[in-house]
Amino acid sequence: MKHSTFFWFFLPTGLAMLLFILLPLISVILQSVHTPHEAVLVTVENCGPFGCKKETTIDQDATRILREAEPLGRFVGFDIYFDRAHLAVAEVRQAWISSESWGVFFDNLGNLPFYRAMAFTLTFTFTVTPILIVFGLMIALGVNAISEKIKGLVIFVSLLPMIVTPLIGSLILFWMIDSRGILGNAIQWLAADPDLSLKASTGLTWVMLIVYGVWHSAPFAFVVFYAGLQTLPMDQIESARIDGASRWEQVRYVIIPHLMPLITFVALIQLMDNFRVFEPIVGFNAAAHATSLSWIIFNDLGGETRQLSAAATSSMLTIFGVAILLSPVLWRTWQDFKGKS
Amino acid sequence: MSSVANRYPVHLKVLIYGFIILWVIMAAFPFFWTLWGSFKVELDFFSIADWTNALTGRNTFDTYGSSFTDTGYKGAWIQEEFWRAAINTSIVCFFVVCTSLTIGTLGGYALSRSGYRYTFWLLITALIFRAMPPITLVSGYLLPFFEWNLWGILPTTIIVLVAINQPFTLWMLHSFFQSIPKELDESAKVDGCTQFQAFRYVIIPVMWPGVITTGLFSFLLAYNDFAVTSMLLSDENRTMVPKIAAFLGTTYTEGNVMFAVAAVVSATAPLFVLVMFFQRRIVSGLTAGAVKG
Numbered sequence: 001m002k003h004s005t006f007f008w009f010f011l012p013t014g015l016a017m018l019l020f021i022l023l024p025l026i027s028v029i030l031q032s033v034h035t036p037h038e039a040v041l042v043t044v045e046n047c048g049p050f051g052c053k054k055e056t057t058i059d060q061d062a063t064r065i066l067r068e069a070e071p072l073g074r075f076v077g078f079d080i081y082f083d084r085a086h087l088a089v090a091e092v093r094q095a096w097i098s099s100e101s102w103g104v105f106f107d108n109l110g111n112l113p114f115y116r117a118m119a120f121t122l123t124f125t126f127t128v129t130p131i132l133i134v135f136g137l138m139i140a141l142g143v144n145a146i147s148e149k150i151k152g153l154v155i156f157v158s159l160l161p162m163i164v165t166p167l168i169g170s171l172i173l174f175w176m177i178d179s180r181g182i183l184g185n186a187i188q189w190l191a192a193d194p195d196l197s198l199k200a201s202t203g204l205t206w207v208m209l210i211v212y213g214v215w216h217s218a219p220f221a222f223v224v225f226y227a228g229l230q231t232l233p234m235d236q237i238e239s240a241r242i243d244g245a246s247r248w249e250q251v252r253y254v255i256i257p258h259l260m261p262l263i264t265f266v267a268l269i270q271l272m273d274n275f276r277v278f279e280p281i282v283g284f285n286a287a288a289h290a291t292s293l294s295w296i297i298f299n300d301l302g303g304e305t306r307q308l309s310a311a312a313t314s315s316m317l318t319i320f321g322v323a324i325l326l327s328p329v330l331w332r333t334w335q336d337f338k339g340k341s
Numbered sequence: 342m343s344s345v346a347n348r349y350p351v352h353l354k355v356l357i358y359g360f361i362i363l364w365v366i367m368a369a370f371p372f373f374w375t376l377w378g379s380f381k382v383e384l385d386f387f388s389i390a391d392w393t394n395a396l397t398g399r400n401t402f403d404t405y406g407s408s409f410t411d412t413g414y415k416g417a418w419i420q421e422e423f424w425r426a427a428i429n430t431s432i433v434c435f436f437v438v439c440t441s442l443t444i445g446t447l448g449g450y451a452l453s454r455s456g457y458r459y460t461f462w463l464l465i466t467a468l469i470f471r472a473m474p475p476i477t478l479v480s481g482y483l484l485p486f487f488e489w490n491l492w493g494i495l496p497t498t499i500i501v502l503v504a505i506n507q508p509f510t511l512w513m514l515h516s517f518f519q520s521i522p523k524e525l526d527e528s529a530k531v532d533g534c535t536q537f538q539a540f541r542y543v544i545i546p547v548m549w550p551g552v553i554t555t556g557l558f559s560f561l562l563a564y565n566d567f568a569v570t571s572m573l574l575s576d577e578n579r580t581m582v583p584k585i586a587a588f589l590g591t592t593y594t595e596g597n598v599m600f601a602v603a604a605v606v607s608a609t610a611p612l613f614v615l616v617m618f619f620q621r622r623i624v625s626g627l628t629a630g631a632v633k634g
Contacts, residue, residue: 009451020504024481180387
């Protein structure tokens with residue numbers, strides 16, 4: 001294809017991505033190093049019959065003119081990155097010096113919003129991803145073994161938790177798990193504790209969100225693994241069986257190695273997707289016990305104040321995290337590309 | 342295949358069927374429970390006294406003389422004007438799917454047919470864009486949209502969603518077009534067609550399976566989005582998902598939780614229908630990326 005033809009074919013989509021992904025990204029970077037102008041103060045000396053006194057007032061006009069002239073605000077470099085709401089360098093150093101043990105140090109870190117969100121985001125990402133892979137694999141092996149007649153129905157039902165809007169899915173579970181809902185009731189009955197509330201404890205809230213995460217993402221792993229199982233080399237299974245491999249050994253030494261590329265694929269995709277966990281926190285109304293990086297951004301942007309600079313800085317830190325998770329994928333794609341050409 | 346299944350010993354079979362039944366219950370029960378409960382009053386849906394009330398609807402019967410009531414739906418759709426949100430969602434989804442497929446098809450086709458090195462870098466850029474959570478871009482949108490008075494209206498949101506959708510659409514259609522033999526449009530060009538004519542008369546007639554699958558995922562993205570729509574739309578232009586989120590704040594205090602429950606069920610229903618009709622396509626779309634990579 002000629003360069004000019006390619007250009008015209010690619011123009012609309014390229015333009016859309018340029019204007020609404022790349023430029024906003026640059027704008028986010030710029031915002032993260034700017035902060036809104038402070039009000040312009042003027043000091044006026046008022047002299048009356050009882051002597052002169054100095055008064056400091058906000059010069060409304062000058063403030064407005066300054067804010068309109070430079071809507072981005074004033075340049076502050078990396079100050080916002082290091083402030084208390086983000087990396088909190090000073091507070092971390094203070095905690096490091098004053099804490100006698102690791103436990104106290106981490107407790108102190110837990111009081112800083114960014115590290116609190118980071119703790120939940122990382123815990124969520126690195127517990128949900130392995131569990132959903134194992135769970136998805138179990139479902140795929142199970143569905144592969146059941147009668148053809150009901151397979152279609154089982155696959156249909158399995159897709160539901162994944163397809164449904166995350167916010168709606170978490171709300172549905174949230175209402176069931178409410179202490180007056182059916183699951184909440186059942187758990188109270190099982191634990192023989194009528195006052196047990198999943199919403200009141202941080203630990204149980206985290207478990208609840210992780211269970212939701214697995215419930216929501218396991219179908220994706222299932223579908224991918226199930227497709228992989230359809231291309232299973234039957235002769236290898238056959239020979240393993242002749243060699244006396246038990247069913248578990250067949251799964252361990254034939255099926256899992258065959259699915260390994262797919263397992264890597266699902267793991268990489270899910271690490272990135274779980275890192276952006278957000279809707280369940282809103283749906284489960286769990287912000288008091290668990291916050292995530294995306295939730296911090298959303299929280300800064302919402303409400304009357306709309307702290308754009310703070311949100312932009314959180315965005316940059318989130319993108320940085322995603323970039324770390326994405327790097328193995330990029331490395332693999334690059335290797336593939338070099339192999340082809 | 343059934344012969345393989347028959348070879349499973351009985352205890353293993355019981356285990357497998359037991360596990361699958363457990364999973365099916367886990368996956369489906371919450372939806373049916375909420376659907377059933379959405380026709381009850383709050384005291385039944387959240388039953389403190391006796392959980393069987395949620396099944397029998399005793400309080401619902403006491404209040405309305407019947408075990409089922411549509412007050413939740415009436416409240417949500419008429420009183421809280423959920424119909425407005427439903428219309429907004431339809432508009433947003435329709436235009437997002439149409440626009441992103443149109444420009445995505447052209448771009449994906451070009452990427453699959455050009456052998457130059459820059460196609461690789463464009464695809465890598467698209468992959469990076471795909472990995473960024475959409476919410477990280479929102480603070481970049483707000484300032485210019487406020488400045489130019491574009492904030493709060495549907496067209497802005499549609500274009501933003503189209504753009505966010507593009508990286509995924511490009512990857513999906515790129516790999517789909519690569520599975521269409523190059524000889525097809527090459528021969529058309531030998532016969533004197535321009536590249537666009539070859540695309541128009543040779544590729545378009547055979548591309549629909551891939552395009553429909555991609556369209557389904559574009560639809561899901563637009564339909565399910567919460568972060569972007571709730572930040573970029575004004576109150577009266579809200580789509581269904583942010584509208585439901587807005588319900589939560591007000592209804593919990595007013596005791597109208599059932600409005601939110603009814604709205605949630607209403608918003609889930611189209612997705613059920615979608616999965617029912619397009620199950621095969623969704624499965625093939627999910628696996629297309631995986632099996633290739």
